[in-house]
Amino acid sequence: MHKIWLIIQREYLSRVKKKSFIITTLLVPIGFLLLFAVQFILIAFNADTLRIVVKDDSGKFAQRIKDTETLYFKKSDDTLNLLKLNYRQEGYDGVLYIPQLNVDNPNGITYYSDKLLGLSAKSYIQTEIKDELRKLKLSELGVDDKVYNQVQKLQVEISEEATGGGSSANTGLATAAGFIMGFLMYMVIFIYGAMVMRGVMEEKTNRIVEVILSSVRPFQLMLGKIVGIGAVGLTQFLIWVVLMAFINLGLGVFAGGYLSNMQGGGMGLGSGGFNAGNEQQMEQALFIAQSMQSQIESLPMATMVFGFLFYFLFGYIMYAALFAAVGSAVNDESETQSLTFPVSLPIIISIFILSAIMEAPNSGLAFWSSLIPLFSPIIMPFRIAFGVPWTQLLVSMALLVLGALAMVWLAAKIYRTGILMYGKKVTLTEIGRWLFRSAA
Amino acid sequence: MDLLIIEGVTKVFENTKAVDNISLRVPQQSIYGLLGPNGAGKTTLIRMITDILYQDSGSITLNGIPDNSQRSLYIGYMPEERGLYKKMKVGEQLMYLAQLKNLSAKQAKEKLIYWSERLSITDWWNKQVGELSKGMQQKVQFIATVIHEPKLIILDEPFSGLDPINTNLIKDEIYNLKEKGATILFSTHRMEQVEEICERIALVNKGKLILEGAVGELKNRFKEHKYQITCSETPGAILPEAPFEVLNQSGKQLIIRIKEGYHSNHILEYFIVKDIPVYAFHEILPSINEIFIAQVQQSSNQIPVA
Numbered sequence: 068m069h070k071i072w073l074i075i076q077r078e079y080l081s082r083v084k085k086k087s088f089i090i091t092t093l094l095v096p097i098g099f100l101l102l103f104a105v106q107f108i109l110i111a112f113n114a115d116t117l118r119i120v121v122k123d124d125s126g127k128f129a130q131r132i133k134d135t136e137t138l139y140f141k142k143s144d145d146t147l148n149l150l151k152l153n154y155r156q157e158g159y160d161g162v163l164y165i166p167q168l169n170v171d172n173p174n175g176i177t178y179y180s181d182k183l184l185g186l187s188a189k190s191y192i193q194t195e196i197k198d199e200l201r202k203l204k205l206s207e208l209g210v211d212d213k214v215y216n217q218v219q220k221l222q223v224e225i226s227e228e229a230t231g232g233g234s235s236a237n238t239g240l241a242t243a244a245g246f247i248m249g250f251l252m253y254m255v256i257f258i259y260g261a262m263v264m265r266g267v268m269e270e271k272t273n274r275i276v277e278v279i280l281s282s283v284r285p286f287q288l289m290l291g292k293i294v295g296i297g298a299v300g301l302t303q304f305l306i307w308v309v310l311m312a313f314i315n316l317g318l319g320v321f322a323g324g325y326l327s328n329m330q331g332g333g334m335g336l337g338s339g340g341f342n343a344g345n346e347q348q349m350e351q352a353l354f355i356a357q358s359m360q361s362q363i364e365s366l367p368m369a370t371m372v373f374g375f376l377f378y379f380l381f382g383y384i385m386y387a388a389l390f391a392a393v394g395s396a397v398n399d400e401s402e403t404q405s406l407t408f409p410v411s412l413p414i415i416i417s418i419f420i421l422s423a424i425m426e427a428p429n430s431g432l433a434f435w436s437s438l439i440p441l442f443s444p445i446i447m448p449f450r451i452a453f454g455v456p457w458t459q460l461l462v463s464m465a466l467l468v469l470g471a472l473a474m475v476w477l478a479a480k481i482y483r484t485g486i487l488m489y490g491k492k493v494t495l496t497e498i499g500r501w502l503f504r505s506a507a
Numbered sequence: 508m509d510l511l512i513i514e515g516v517t518k519v520f521e522n523t524k525a526v527d528n529i530s531l532r533v534p535q536q537s538i539y540g541l542l543g544p545n546g547a548g549k550t551t552l553i554r555m556i557t558d559i560l561y562q563d564s565g566s567i568t569l570n571g572i573p574d575n576s577q578r579s580l581y582i583g584y585m586p587e588e589r590g591l592y593k594k595m596k597v598g599e600q601l602m603y604l605a606q607l608k609n610l611s612a613k614q615a616k617e618k619l620i621y622w623s624e625r626l627s628i629t630d631w632w633n634k635q636v637g638e639l640s641k642g643m644q645q646k647v648q649f650i651a652t653v654i655h656e657p658k659l660i661i662l663d664e665p666f667s668g669l670d671p672i673n674t675n676l677i678k679d680e681i682y683n684l685k686e687k688g689a690t691i692l693f694s695t696h697r698m699e700q701v702e703e704i705c706e707r708i709a710l711v712n713k714g715k716l717i718l719e720g721a722v723g724e725l726k727n728r729f730k731e732h733k734y735q736i737t738c739s740e741t742p743g744a745i746l747p748e749a750p751f752e753v754l755n756q757s758g759k760q761l762i763i764r765i766k767e768g769y770h771s772n773h774i775l776e777y778f779i780v781k782d783i784p785v786y787a788f789h790e791i792l793p794s795i796n797e798i799f800i801a802q803v804q805q806s807s808n809q810i811p812v813a
Contacts, residue, residue, distance in 0.1 A: 073606050081595060274590030278651065281557040281584040282607035487559070 070283045071291045078266065078295025083302060092303050096310040103314075117188055119178075120159045122147050124166050131199045138188055151179050163192065170204045242425055245452030248375055249421045249445045253414060256382055256444065259300045260390040260410075264403065266292050267394030267486070276486050285483035289395075290475070293387045300383065304376075367454055374451040377464060382444025385471040386414065388478035395485035396493045409495070417445035428453045438463050440470025477502060510535040510690045511556065511659060516565035518551055525551040527714035528565070533659075533692060533707075538685055540705035540722075541694040542795075544803055548714040549694050550587070553661055556692070557584045570658055580609055583657035587664045587694070589648050591636045597647055598632035601654060608655035615654070622650040626676070642673045649677060653684060660684060663694045678704070698796035708795065710802055717806045718798070726792040729801070732765045734774065737787040742778075749777050762791070 082088055118139045123129035129142040141159070143150060150162045161180030168175075176196065178184050184192075205215050267289070270276040279288055389410045397403050420442060424433040428450055437446040437455075443463050447455070484501040485493065511533040518526040526548045533539045543549045554560040556567060558579040569578040592600055598619065605615035623629040626646045636644060645668065653660060662681070666674045681691055681704070693705060701708060702722060710718035718725065734751075738759045745753050750769035755762040765774065771790070778785050793801075 069609075070607055073603065077603055081592075269592075270590075273593060274586065274588040275592055276590065277554075277559065277586040277588070278584065278590055278604065278648075279607065280559045281579055281582065282604070487554070 071287045071294075074283070074288060074291025075295040075298065078292050079298045079302075082262075082296065082299045088299070088303075092306050093310075096307055096314060099311065100314050117161075117185070118159045119161050119163050120150055120154050120157070121163045121165070122150055124164075125168050127168075127203065128165050128196055128199055132192060132195045135191065138191065154179075155181075165196070168200070170200055170207065173200055241452040242428070244371070245428065245449035246421065246425060248371065248448035248452060250418070252375070252379060252382065252445050252448055253418055253421075255300060255379060256386050256414060257411070259296055259383055260386045262296050262299075263293055263387040264390035264394035264407070266296065267391050267482070268397060268400070268403070271395060271486055272399065280486070285486060286479045289388070289391050289479055289482050293384060293391060293475075297380065297383055297387065300379070301376075304379075367451065371448070371451050374460070375448050378444040378448050378467065381464075381467045381471045385440060385444070385467070385474045386410070388471070388475040392478040392481035392485065392498075395482040396488070396498055397485075398489065398492065402492055406493075406495070406498075413441040414445065417442045420446060421449055424449070434459070438466055440467045443467050508535045509533060510570060511692070512568040513552075513556070514566050514568070516552070516555060516562045516567060518548075518555060518560065518562050520551075524714045526555070526562070529711070529714075529716045530565075531709050531716060531719055533690060535690055536685060536688055537706045538681070538691045538693060538704055540701045540708035541692060541711065542696060542698075542701060542708055542799060543711035544696060547711045549711055550663070551714075552711070553584070553663065553692075553694060556659075557582050557661065580655070581658045583652040583655065583660045585648055585652040585660075585662050585665060587667070589644065589668075591644060591647060591651070593637035594635055596633050596635055597628065597639070600636060601647065601651055604651045605654045608657075610655050618654045618656075619650075622654060626650060626680075641668055642670060645669055645673065645677075649680070653680075653689075657689065659690050659692060661692045661694070664697075665693070665695075666697070666700065698794065698799055702795045710799060712803050712806045715806070717802050722795065725795070725798060729793050729798045730790065731793065733791040734763055734765070734771065735787070735789055735791055736761045736763060736774070736778075736785060738778065739784040739786055742781070742783050750774060751777075759786075 116137055116139050118141070120141050120143050121129045121132065122143055122145070129140070132140050134140055140163075145153075147162070147164055154160075154162050160182060161178055161184070164175075164177045164179065166175040173196075178189075202212065202215060206212070270279070270288075276288070283291075390407070393403060393406045393410055397406060417436070420432060420436045424430055424436075424446070427433065433446065433450060436442040437450050437459070444467065447460070447463050451460070480502050481498055485498070509532040513532070514530050516526055516529050517524065529548075529552060541549055541552070551560065555562045556569075558576070566573050567578075569575060569581060572578065595603075601619050602612070602615050605618060606612060610618065620629075623632065626649070628643065628646055628650075631639060631643065631647075636647060639647065649665070652662070660681075665677060665681070669677065681693075685691055693701075695701060705722055707721050708719070708725065709716055720728070733754065738761070741759055742761070745751075750773040751763040751765050753761055753763050763774065765771070771788075775785065775788065
């Protein structure tokens, strides 16, 4: 035990102390942050302004629709036909026509243009007009503006909770989250599995393995390497999670600051202290971010994190053992190709299954592949996002643990023979024979 | 007392017998040579001694304990193909390897300081092994082999790739370790070193032990009764009834072989009778190299190639 511990320490420290480890560990969250920032900037500061000329027959709405950072409105009294003919020459993108509206049945609002209006601009104009219509209707009924504003602020949110492990309601988000989990698992198994393979190969080609093996058992060396590199992976995750949490917190503070700033701006709107259009836009971006956050919170986060760690741990052990066996059987990098293929095949199949079951997370294929140890590390994390009955989860986990142990046992048999075999290229059949040999 | 006793050890790979029923005894505090051509089974035998491989049959006893799974702790092994972690620092690497041999961190450090000063590599502790010269790497490898004060030190071609200065340095260390009580098993196919260093040798070919014994005794056993004689003047034609035959003559120097039934004094008697003064007279013993080649050829002829 003492020796395995020494080996784990060496494998772990020699990698964690490397510059490349430190750099990638820090760069990934920074890249994530940049991605987020770019997205935010794109939403908030979209530079292309849409110029719209408004023909308002009712005369009640044109002044109500305010400019934003990306939308510019110009009221016109020309006839609609004239405007339709001339808007391009006058430098506008389109004509918004508002007829005399019946408050109870507002029909006939039309936008004339050679280009589509775009979703956010359309919903903005609709909201503005609807808002004004409501005010009109309410004042017709004798309701004061102040009362209306109070009513506006009321909000209700429905939180969803799955029962009996059934699927939760937000399918789109669960699919996305599940796919990200499955794909992430695919990547980390490959990355860390290949790291184990290279480590084993390095020891073999360096010939240090013979020195080490005169002190420890091959099994100890193999296991120490697998565990040590696994610990490197977990460390990287942990650092990422902590950094992401900090970044998230930082963004929250940033967004919160913006929000309070905006409220201040809203109060001082009359004095023109804050650009009203910019405020609208910002509000929209924040609304999207907030709703996403609340939706993400609707996912079974605790189970997902636990599931990811568990399936990473044992999925990694299972595949790392196979990669270690491959590393032990080859003489140099060029020989790895043909032998890594059979090892990678189940992982690649898992990704195919993953895309096949995206639309049907509760299908038979999803069910069975999430139980088979070679596939479950990638499939089950996907399913967990939708909620999986505990019994299925437990069976799948138990099978994975057994599968991982069996794989370590088999790999050890290949490893102890392969690691001392030099010179000739090994075939799959030969490796097969090593499995059935008694102690080396 | 024998430190290492190998009894009837056999190891079969696939269909070939890499080691075939080998028995030998390595006396305590001796330098023992394990000789054999490439592919003779030396490495396999060593791997079984170091407990890297298990023998199919037979037993290996170290320090009086047969087939002890802990015996690798008492063995220091330097394989022919040297190996160290290239990207690891010298100090860290030696600490690691020493601790794998069950030394505590404190003991390992003490030993590391001792050996580093002895082989003057202290300045290299924080260098990566890959940055060192070949000779330096050899020194590091040697320290890794002996740092835990093993009872049995197994050196596979320890001088290959070393310059003459470092060869002498390591040679002195080997004698020194022997003086301190270690036993050295020395695997090589360089015979001049064997003759110089080893007290006993075992000759292995095709997995079989073909010869074993003390160096002097073996030379004696395989002597061909040849002598070299230097006379004061060129002797005339040697008569057929002389007790020897001439193998080679260059001026005053003769190389002869004694005929059956005679011994060295009969040769001298011949020259005395002829009144030819003899300046020098000594027996020519076979070199280990000659014994080695003769025996390998003979055993190869006897055993049909499978």
